[in-house]
Amino acid sequence: MEAVTEGSWESLPVALSPGVLQALRELGFARMTPVQSATIPLFMNNKDVAAEAVTGSGKTLAFVIPILEILLRREEKLKKMQVGAIIITPTRELAIQIDEVLSHFTKHFPKFSQILLIGGRNPMEDVEKFKERGGNIIVATPGRLEDLFRRKADGLDLASYVKSLDVLVLDEADRLLDMGFEASLNTILDFLPKQRRTGLFSATQTQEVENLVRAGLRNPVRISVKEKGVAASNTQKTPTRLENYYMICKADEKFNQLVHFLRQHKQEKHLVFFSTCACVEYYGKALESLIKQVKIMSIHGKMKHKRNKIFTEFRKLPGAFVHRCGRTARIGNVGSALVFLLPMEESYINFLSINQKCPMQEMKPQTNVLDLLPKLKSMALADRAVFEKGMKAFVSYVQAYAKHECNLIFRIKDLDFASLAKGFALLKMPKMPELRGKCFPDFTPVTVNTDSISFKDKNREKQRQKQLEQQRKEREENGGKKKFIKNKAWSKQKAKREKKKKVTAKRKHEEGSDIEDEDMEELLNDTRLLKRLKKGKISEEEFEKRLTGSHSRLKAETVADLESEG
Secondary structure, X not given: OEEOOOEEHHHOOOOOOHHHHHHHHHHOOOEEOHHHHHHHHHHHOOOOEEEEEOOOOOHHHHHHHHHHHHHHOOOOOOOOOOOOEEEEOOOHHHHHHHHHHHHHHHOOOOOOOEEEEOOOOOHHHHHHHHHHHOOOEEEEOHHHHHHHHOOHHHOOXXXXXXXXXXXXXXXXXXXXXXXXXXXXXXXXXXHOOOOOEEEEEEOOOOHHHHHHHHHHOOOOEEEEEOOOOOOOOOOOOOOOOEEEEEEEOOHHHHHHHHHHHHHHOOOOOEEEEOOOHHHHHHHHHHHHHHOOOOOOOOOOHHHOHHHHHHHHHHHHOOOOOOOOHHHOOOXXXXXXXXXXXXXXXXXXXXXXXXXXXXXXXXOXXXXXXXXXXXXXXXXXXXXXXXXXXXXXHHHHHHHHXXXXXXXXXXXXXXXOHHHHHHHOOOOOOOOOHHXXXXXXXXXXXXXXXXXXXXXXXXXXXXXXXXXXXXHHHHHHHOOOOOOOOOOOOHHHHHHHHHHHHHHHHHHHHHHOOOOOOOOOHHHHHHHHHHHHHHOOOOOHHHHHHHHOOOOOOOOHHHOOEEEEEO
């Protein structure tokens, strides 16, 4: 079915409890969104639902409210350790947000206990918390939930506690599968009772999602919700009120343009995405020094325990929270996103427009922008920590570029390494396989011996000097010869890395961590089609036809991605 209607909460064909209505008033949600008006009555009437709606359409309340109403209508009250509902979502940050929304409602129903189970902290803490407080409603990421099902030896028999389960929700199901959680989901489903209500929510309908629907839902009602003004045949995956912009600028101009933009929009709240953790570390420090009276926080996947703390702190800052394009322009609000592209990457815009149904507007680079790269160089000369972060960031960027799934557009052979090195404010070119045998007449390294650059942190510098002394002694013992290990280019290390990747994935799986291993095979197929389209071998209509039903999800993190609340 397809629903496009909105209405007041009182207009629902099923009555909501006073506590739920009170929470809705407190949150300021006076009217339902289409996905809510379509889903809630069906869910509450014991139907399994598979809902497809664009991100930001109000899906969270579409399953939070039915969960509460179904549990309130139970004949037998849930005991502390009995699980009545489970919400599974792909990322820690999204799980935290859902848990917070849920808490606004459960404060009106103290009879229900809720628990958040996510990676990034000791699993035994979750075990003890569950044993102490219980968990009538669980909000979890797949890896951690699967891990807790396996911890019977630690005194937590979760498999027995879920026998009372009434509702299972799989939120952002397409991303759950994109991120490699299919095996974890199947394991979890095996532990759950068959007699339950299940809701599956997704922004896109793919074959993988369809397989999950068949495996986890019983005769579901399928709901496809389009925003007003969006044709039924349109497969748009972003909110209609999201304005997408792009800026074409050279690699050595990108950072200056970014800082200028952020300085012009200090009153707003932003997230800036980079392609690698090392780039986040480097540019986070740079922005912190160059943009005054603004709190800068860095967050990436390798931060483990700090990641959740930083995320929570960011959300508490004044201003509306924005996370990716999918976290702005939500539920009728207006939002915007800006992506920086190199001149050679401009065809990416057409790719997004055709393949992702995501039209973008051009934002011209600003004129008379201050050149801040000399300041960034000075920071590197004054502190070895900055110098090393810049080198690591550059290397990681090049390696990430070499691995880009959309390699017909993002081609490493077309990269202007000299311009890129200038944009990273490097003092010299790093030694790496991808640069071997290349000359860079347009890049001038500093005349300073970079080995002489010391750490501002005295303890780190003391440790470095010890290491240098140790290396000097080893060279003397080896007759003055320095040990040399020849590195191979990324492409030549693929087999070795794949093996290591499998071992790491297995270890994380056993530890219950959240594995983020995205399968992009479909995207490669799409890029092959795009290549044929560009060469005129197929028509645009044929291109569209072949993409129908396919799954393609480009990652905005692969280029510097800036988002702001409009």
